[in-house]
Amino acid sequence: MSVILKVEHLAKSFGGVKAVSDVSFEVRAGELKALIGPNGAGKSTCFNMLMGQLKPSSGRVSLDGQDITGHSPRDVWRRGVGRTFQITGTYQSMTVAENVQMALISHHRKIYAFLPRAHLMYRDEALALLALVGMEDQANRACAILAYGDLKRLELAIALAHEPRLLLMDEPTAGMAPRERIALMQLTADIVAERGISVLFTEHDMDVVFAHSHHIMVLNRGELIADGTAAQVRANARVQEVYLGGGTLFAQEGAHA
Template sequence: MSDVLLETRGLTREFGAIRAVDDVSFQLKRGELLALIGPNGAGKSTCFNMLMGQLKPTRGRVLLAGEDITGLKPRAIWRKGVGRTFQITATYQSMTVIENVQVALMSHHGEIFRVLPYATRRHRDEALALLETVGMADQAERHCAVLAYGDLKRMELAIALAHDPMLLLMDEPTAGMAPRERIALMQLTADIVAEQGVSVLFTEHDMDVVFAHSHRIMVLNRGALIAEGTAAEIRANPLVQEVYLGGGTVFGAEEAADA
């Protein structure tokens, strides 16, 4: 079995005369935590939307474990073992934490369209185990409407894991979080990668988070990949420095967020 889980070949997306993603090719290995960074408007979210099926590429291919999934609907890609978290959390605010995870588990088990008068009893132990994984078991019975934003992000991660994905796409997972919460969430993600072998591709503006936790980093600018390598290699790359800071050093979360 190949150690490459996700591969793109010449991935391109055009909106009229605008080329939002331009001939992007990369590989993500099994059990790898890979960061995709770049200035605002670089094409990161467009790239994610093609990987997950929300957008069809103008050209190019997306392969998952060697299978061509280009152009498949998001639900079909989800069924093949790809999960996603979003910049803005989307939860059922009137439900408790555990009920949100139970709904995700019911979907995973093909029960979401059934009328279940005892739905709150379904997969409760499994839901609690997922909440334990993300450090939220002690808040299982709290309603989502009263949760702090960092806790909502952790719950969203539990929901994404409910499908037992082999690949997790995380679009700016720490957006809106305090610096300490950002580090904690990405450390949790890194632990899940190490313990469960899940592969993660994430976008992020906080360079402290990126450099501290990613195994490898790719840099996107104006739709094209301009650099790829370890944290040390990306820090020292003159082109990356120019893109982010006009010739300065790629260093620190505040500077990166302003780029």
């Protein structure tokens, strides 16, 4: 599989504090890769550098072989990187379909022409994306009355409206019930398999991580201490030491879920 994202010696310091230190990894086409670690490990800082919200102190980020280090979030987005957030952000006064239509309008660069007829633009495409995430029957509902799990699925449809090659998902199942978590990540895995999208996600629920990830990376105090399959990460002595001190990885992480 070809490399979509390549991170080389990425680092970020805030004053004398090293939030991320010499992190290198790759994400390949069609890969579902998890980035885990204790609270304060540097996961969000790493994500924010990849998406352009933070400028690295040093290192390089490449997308499809093109250097995007320090580019603006909009430029990174335009190049095919989408993102979902731990806290959902939708237009509460709009319907489910209208939220996706707004994303499509932006993707097609029609944002300045949309006002008079926004509710008519890209309606069929929006419904197709909602069908993909299992929400077509809620297309005309207001976002303000959606259940939290449905908001998460809507956010995924909005992210897919841009046709990303790489999707960054920041704790996608946060705040969801266990059954909803499993369903959302199975949906994501199905989309990865069907469309060949690459996904890098952070997550505290280890059942989700180990059930759906092709590969898992572990950060601790800003350093990447493991990068491998689920079996390799389970058996990694340093991961066990960091998380456990002799306990189990799953019990430690589950306490944060």
